[in-house]
Amino acid sequence: MHLILFFLFAGFCLAGAINLLLQTHPINSALSLIVVMTSLAVLYLLLGAEFLAIAQIIVYSGAVMVLFTFVVMLLNAGREERTLGSRAAARVGFPAVVVIFAVLATIVLHMQGIGSAHFGQGLSNAPGQSNLELLSQVLFHELLLPFEVTSVLILIAILGAVALAHVEGSKIPESGRTAEK
Amino acid sequence: MSFLQHDVPLSWYLLLSAVLFSLGVVGFLIKRNLITVFMSIELMLNAVNLSFVTFAYQWHEVRGQIFVFFVMMVAAAEAAVGLAIIIAVFRARSTLAVDRIDLMKL
Known part of the structure; x- marks a missing residue:
């Protein structure tokens, strides 16, 4: 399955x-x-x-x-327009992709001690403890500070997005309104 | 039918992650639209998340999953800011072609 x-x-x-x-x-x-x-x-x-x-x-x-x-x-x-793309991408980029993939694939396929996935097996060694329970214990006890700090990050991202996309003088709504008429 | 009862080796998940990451890099190189280039970056982030989850499963370590959770939050913030930058660039240049956006000055 x-x-x-x-x-x-x-x-x-x-x-x-x-x-x-x-x-x-x-x-x-x-x-x-x-x-x-x-x-x-x-x-x-x-x-x-x-x-x-x-x-x-x-x-x-x-x-x-x-x-x-x-x-x-x-x-x-x-x-999108089809262009030739940059020469740097063709000369350095594509060989680099091939090398990255070859290295990753070789490492993965020769990795020792990597197991296989059983359906429904949890992360916890204790019986009866769900993954969600384990995750929330670590996230909300040990890593509570980083978790709260990310909320500040999200807030700053929202403010940054608004500041970047904001039009100065708000001329757009005015002209939009006249265009509708 | 005994073939279907087998467990999936975790190296296949890692291989899938490597393939997705490489496809993301190729997309980053060949796509000529700013939004699609940004989508390729999201694809690479997702590929790395998959390998994090696989290793968390392998080592029975829930911190790997928590790391993915933080990556998701940072990626959401990055998407919001990045798309706002794309809108600002489009307002200034009226184009999304990456070949036309080759000056830092807006």
Whole structure:
């Protein structure tokens, strides 16, 4: 069962990622990225990360991708132009990708002591303790300060986004209103 | 049918993560639209998250999952700020093609 689910959703992941590269319209790329992220949520579930699976769907497939699609529609982004790209990308970038992938694949395939995933096996060694219980114990006791600091980070990000996207003098609503008339 | 009863080796998850990361880098290099380049970065972040979760499973260490949680929060903040920058660039240049956005000055 685990094997079938793994192959199914790993296949979705790869298909979505390749489709993201092949599509020329940004909205199609955004929709393929949603497929990748939702399939990754299922893989997290298979690896015993229930909380992260839900967070992945809410934060990534939900919030982040809504922002992306919203910006694509707001800016009316059309079909991207096919250009040759930079020479630096062709000469350094692609060989570097091949090298990175070869090194990663070699390390992963020769890694000693790496086990296999059983369906439904938890992280905790204690019986009856769920992964969520374990995670919340560590997150809200030992790592409470970093957790609270991230709320400040999010707040600063919100203020930064508003400051960056804000139009000075607010001329846009006025002209928009006259254009509607 | 005994083939279907087998467990999945964790190295396959890591290999999937490596493939997704490489596809993200390739997308970063070949895409010519600012928004799609940004999406490739998100793809790379997700690939790294998958390997974090895999290693957390392997070593029975819940801190790996908590790290992924923090990566997600930082990525959400990064997406909000990055997209605001894209909107500001589009207002100044009226284009999203990365070849046309080659000056730091807006």
